[in-house]
Structures are given as structure tokens and as C-alpha cells.
Amino acid sequence: AGDIKRMVSFTCGVCGQTLKKSQVQRHYESECRSCTVVSCLDCGVDFHGDEYQTHTACVSEAQKYQGSLYKTPAGGAPKGERKQQEWIKQVRTASSSNPKLHHYLARLSGFGNIPRKQSKFTNFVKNSLNLSDLKVIGELWEAFTSESKVVFDETYLLCCV
Numbered sequence: 001a002g003d004i005k006r007m008v009s010f011t012c013g014v015c016g017q018t019l020k021k022s023q024v025q026r027h028y029e030s031e032c033r034s035c036t037v038v039s040c041l042d043c044g045v046d047f048h049g050d051e052y053q054t055h056t057a058c059v060s061e062a063q064k065y066q067g068s069l070y071k072t073p074a075g076g077a078p079k080g081e082r083k084q085q086e087w088i089k090q091v092r093t094a095s096s097s098n099p100k101l102h103h104y105l106a107r108l109s110g111f112g113n114i115p116r117k118q119s120k121f122t123n124f125v126k127n128s129l130n131l132s133d134l135k136v137i138g139e140l141w142e143a144f145t146s147e148s149k150v151v152f153d154e155t156y157l158l159c160c161v
Helices: 021-031 061-069 079-093 099-108 118-128 134-160
Strands: 009-012 018-020 037-040 046-048
Touching (some): 009 021, 018 021, 079 134, 099 118
């Protein structure tokens, strides 16, 4: 129950409708055109325009309800959360010489829940990007994993040489 929330929800500043992150853009464009600000339900922070896209994680239930009594777990963020944040950072910095991949890389960088295992990644890309070309999906995976080898090599050289 003390884990960081994965699904962030917002409230429209004009009509008060509760929206999942994936619904905000459509809400701006078609349902409530006068809306310029949404607020996070959990932390209460206001996001103007497309700033909401950067809000991928929020306070945990424990932090929200315990307030000043809340104690951060030893070691900061949970191990799985740190690994996921490193993976997302890798995805966002990945590059490719294939111009067709740039479009997909840009779209993927908007997600905060990209799987770290290849089979789950393949299914995620098929469903989230509506991409069925296994060759392109394989090239995307290679762009991320080759990036991780570089990060690993640099980390190894810095700490072990």
C-alpha cells in the first residue's frame, strides 16, 4: 500500500471531470475546449497546457494519509521503482540511425510504464503503438538494449577501474 502510484488521475479546472492521463488530451480537444489547467487528484498540483504529461508518478497513499508522520523507506525509492526510472530514462535517450524509428521512439518516450522484458515489450508496442511489424519492434528493442549496454559499460568503467 505504500508504493508510489502508477496511474495518475487529474481533475479538469473548468468542468470538474475526473480524467485518467490518457484522457486529458481528448478532453482538451473535444469535450472541454475552455479547459487550460488540470489538477492532480493526489498531490493537488496544477498543470497548465501539456505539462501534465511529465507527471508520471505521485505521492503514495501512505504519504497522502500519514502526512508529516510518514517515514521514507530506507534506501529512498523501492528497488523496482529505481530500475523502472532508469529504464524510462534509457528509452527517452535512445537514438537510432533509422528515421522510421524516430517516430516510434518519440511516441514511446511519452509512456511511463514501458516493460523491461523483450516479450512483454513486444506486446506493449503492438498494443500501444498499433505496430505489427516484428522487424521494426526488434529494432526498437535493440535501440534500447544497446543504450543499456553503453550505460552499463560506463558505470562499470567508473566504479571498477
